[in-house]
Amino acid sequence: MKHLKYLLILLIAATFSGCGFYNFTGSTGQIDAKTFQVNFFHNNADLIEPGIDRDFTLALQDLIQNQTNLNLVSNGGDLIYEGEIVDYRITPMTATADQQAAQNRLTIRINVRFTNKKKETDDFEKPFEFYYDFEGRDLPTGSVLNSAIKTIYERITQDIFNESLAKW
Template structure:
C-alpha cells in the first residue's frame, strides 16, 4: 500500500511539473522563439562627472551577461532585440548625519542609466526607461577610493535589472 501511494505521488508530481512547462524559475524562456540575435550599442555617457571608463564597462558587462545567460547571438547591428542607453546621472550625496550633525557619516553613490529596448518580434515589449542603483560608503573614504569597489557592484546590479526587464521579465 505504501509503494502504491509513493507511485501515485510520483505520477501526480510528474504530471503537475510537466503541466507547468511555460514557467521558468530563471525567467529565461519569455522571449519568442523567433528571437535569435541581440545588439547592444555602446552605452554613452552624458552625466557631467563620472568614473573614467564607466560607459565602456557597462557596455561590456551587458554583452557578457546576455551571452552567458541566453542562447542569443551577439550581432553588431540590427539584432532581433536591441539595447542602447546613456548614463545620465552619476552623483554622490550625503545620506546619514554624523554625531556632530554638520557632516555626513555616510555618502551614497548613485548611477542612473537611461535604456531604450527594442524587440522586433513583439513591439509591446519595447520601452524607454531609467534604471538606477546606489551603494553607500563611509565619509572617511574619498569618492575616488570608493569608486574602485562600488562602481563594478552598481553596474552588475544595473545589468541584472536591465536583463530582468528585457529578457527575463522578472
C-alpha cells in the same frame, strides 16, 4: 521509509517536468529573437568617472549572454539595447556631530532604449537607477568604487533584463 524516498523523487521529477518553457532566470523562453546587440552606452552625466560607460556596456552584454541563448552581434540584432548614463552622483546621507559625512551614497542612473524588431509592443525607453552606500571616511576610489559600481551594475542590468525579456 523506502516508499517515502520514491515519492520524494517522483515529486521532484514532476515539479521540474512541469516547468515547460520557464527557466530559472524568469525568462519564458518564448522569444522569437535569435540575436541581440548592445550599443555603447555613452556617459552624459555631469560628473564623469572614466571607464564606467565601457564597463556598463560589457556588463549588460555579459548578463544577456549568460542568461539567454541569444547570440551577440555588433549590428542588425533582433533585440537592440542602447542609451546613455545620465547621472553619476555622490551625496552625503548622514552626518556626524561635527558636520562630517558619516555615510555617502553613489547613485547611477542609466536611460535605456530597448527595441524588439520581432515584437514592437515590447519596445520601451526608461531610466534605471540604483545606489551604493559607503562610509563617509572612504573615498569613492579603488576598491570602494569598484565594489560600488559592480553592485550598482548587477542590479541595473538585472532590472533591464527583467523589463525586456523576463516579463514578470
